[in-house]
Amino acid sequence: MKLSAGQAVDVLRAAGEPSRLRILALLAREELAVLELCRVLDQSQPRVSRHLKLLAEAGLVERFPDGAWVFYRLRGAGQAGEVVADLLDRIDPADPVLVRDAERLTAVRAERADAASEYFARNAARWDEIRSLYVSEKDVETAILKAAGQGPFRRLVDLGTGAGRMLTLLGPHADQALGLDLSQQMLNIARNQVAEAGLEGCELRHGDIFGTRLPDASADLVVVHQVLHYLADPAAAVKEAARLVAPGGKLLIVDFAPHNLEFLREQHQHRRLGFSDAEMARWLADNTLVHVHVEALPPPAKAA
C-alpha cells in the first residue's frame, strides 16, 4: 500500500537529520546494539536512543530487546523501507562522514571478532565440556538424529563445526562430510575427533559462515549447531546456509530459545541471548524453506 502524504512527511522527517541518516546507513550494514551505535556515532546513549525512538515511530527501524541489551535493525519491507533503501543507494559511498562511520563499525566488529576468536582458541580443548553446561547433550543429540533422519546423505555440511561433534554424530550417515569453521584451533581438535571416529570421507576446512564459497544446492544436509548466537548477522548466516541446501534436502538449526543469562555475553562471547520461534520462522520463510519443524527442549532444572 502506498504511503499517505502525512506518512511520507513522517518518513522524510525521521530520515532527514544527519545523525539519523548515519544510523540508517549503519543499520543497513548490520543489526546493532544501542551501545555499539553510540560508539560509532560518538554520541551519548540518551541522544542515540532519542534518534532511534523517532526512527522506530516512523516505521524505519525495528527494535528488539535481547536480554538486557536492545538491538535495532532496518525495517526493510514496505514503502517506508523502500524509501530508505533508495535514499541510501543514492548517497555517494565515498561520503567522508559515512566512510568514517563504516571504519568505526569495522573497528567495533574487529574487537568482537578478536574476542570471539580468542575465546574459541582458549576453550577449544574444553569445548565438549562447555557445550554440555546448558542443555542435556543426550537429549539434544537424540532430537538431532531424529530430525536429520537416517539418510544416507550424499553430502553433509556442518557450518561452525567447532570440535566436530556434529560430524562424528551425523558423519556415519553421510557419504561425504565437510566441517567449516573460522577457528584453526577448533579445526585442529575436529580433525583429531573425526580421525578417531574413523570418518574417512570427512573434510575440515577453514571458512566463514557468511561466505562459504560452496556451490548452491550442494548439500542434502546442512547443520548450524550452536553457532548463530555468536554472530553479528544471524539472518545472513541462515541465508548462506539455505543457499547450500539441495532440493529435498534439510537445514538443521540448533540454538537457544530466548533467555536472560546475561553472563554468557561477558564470559562466553554470546552476542544474542537466544532466538524466538517467530524470528527463526521469518528467516526460514525469507529463504523459501518450507516444512518447518520446531522442537523445543527444556533447560536442565538447575539452569531453569
Ligand SMILES: C[S@@+](CC[C@H](N)C(=O)[O-])C[C@H]1O[C@@H](n2cnc3c(N)ncnc32)[C@H](O)[C@@H]1O
Ligand atoms: C559454540 S561453537 C559450536 C561448535 C559446534 N557446532 C558444536 O556444536 O559443538 C561455535 C563455533 O562457531 C565458530 N564460528 C564463529 N563464527 C564463525 C563464522 N563467522 N564462520 C564460521 N565459524 C564460525 C566458532 O569458531 C566455533 O567453533
